[in-house]
Amino acid sequence: MKETFKDVPAEPRPAPAPPAPAALAAKVRTLAPTMTRSMQRVAETVASDPAGCAALTVTGLAERTGTSEATVVRTSRLLGYPGYRDLRLALAALAAQQAAGGAPAVTADIAVDDSLVDVVAKLAQEEQQCLADTAAALDVTQLEAAVAALCGARRIDVYGIGASNLVGQDLVQKLLRIGLIAHAHADPHLAVTNAVQMRTGDVAIAITHSGRTTDVIEPLRVAFDHGATTIAITGRPDGEIASYADHILTTSTARESELRPAAMSSRTSQLLVVDCLFIGVAQRTYETAAPALSASYEALAHRHSPRNNQR
Structure with a gap:
């Protein structure tokens, strides 16, 4: 095994501060x-x-x-x-x-006989509260460390399953548009295969609300063992995923109900964290990110121009 591999974390992670x-x-x-x-x-x-x-x-x-x-x-x-x-x-x-x-407003669960007006109001309140909860619990020190790692990354791999994979794809598309090399992996076998190629200077991001999704934990573990900087976006910072994460970004979720599974509500807070990561990276790499973003806008505008569509 090469010296760049991680057998164990370099030093114990400090105990997290009590939540605000x-x-x-x-x-x-x-x-x-x-x-x-x-x-x-x-x-x-x-x-x-x-x-x-x-x-x-x-x-x-x-x-x-x-x-x-x-x-x-x-x-x-x-x-x-x-x-x-x-x-x-x-x-x-x-x-x-x-x-x-x-005081945060407390909303009732969505009922089968709720009118659409009530559904809209309850969902809007839940989404607002979910975002506020995530912002309040997010460790800015961990966020800054994650942003710094992404700014200098040779390569970025993102692992997620189901709804979390959709969030991962969103992050990858954003990073690609500012000139970074990033890939989203939904297939657990391909994820592990790619994780084996990770090295020091690379970044692996795992997205799992439960913190115990094996198909997400395994590639992150492999990337961690091969020296990559690892980031976990999770609602359970005390979950198994934390054992292989250099940096942990905690998310919140609205209450799960019969008509609103956790996968839907957790995605809202995950997207907030993804946006924070992207903006942080774009700010710190502005000299290269801005031209890359402009180029992507111009390419898309040219593709959808009326003159181009007539061909």
Whole structure:
């Protein structure tokens, strides 16, 4: 194995900072499906009534939710806080934001008998909240590191399956238009085959909301082992995907319902992260990106000009 390969990460990744108060509700929505029922009760209670819960001791919250003190502490840690005291401080800050008029609106799930007017209103609110949650939770330091890696990349591979692949294709099309060499891989076998060719100076990006999609994790692992800089765009920064990611960009999602699967809502936040990456790269490579972008616009305009279509 060549010296450029990574056997293990160079140094342990520092523990992530506790989520900002504004991101607490998003964290609950993202993690609730993976929690036990008792932990779900704690998480949903603190998210729905931050002011009331901020005033409770760990014993008081355990009694209110019909759980144990240990469950309250475990839930706090799963949400990203070192302990219940830290969660209480975040709840107090969130309650203050809500009192000042910054409380996120809570919308009901879409029902089968909803009118289209209600569907439009509920979807619009969910999308807005999803974007706000993602922006609040996004680690700008990690984003800047990912942008820097992309700016200097010899080659960029993007891995995603299903809806995440559509997001990957969107990112690749953007990068190609500013002159970068990028490829999107939906076929897991081709993804691994290409990952084997990755080297130091290359960048591999995996997009998976769950953080546990094997067909996405495997090529990222191979690219990581071969020395590439790896980036994960995921709703589960504590998922398996994190083991092979140099940089993690966390996304949020709207609540999953019968008529709105997670794949649809998670794509909104993934696209926001993709746009942030693209704009960051375009800004830092402006001298070459701007002419490349102009050239692509001119080529498309020429292709669709009336004179050209008459031929």
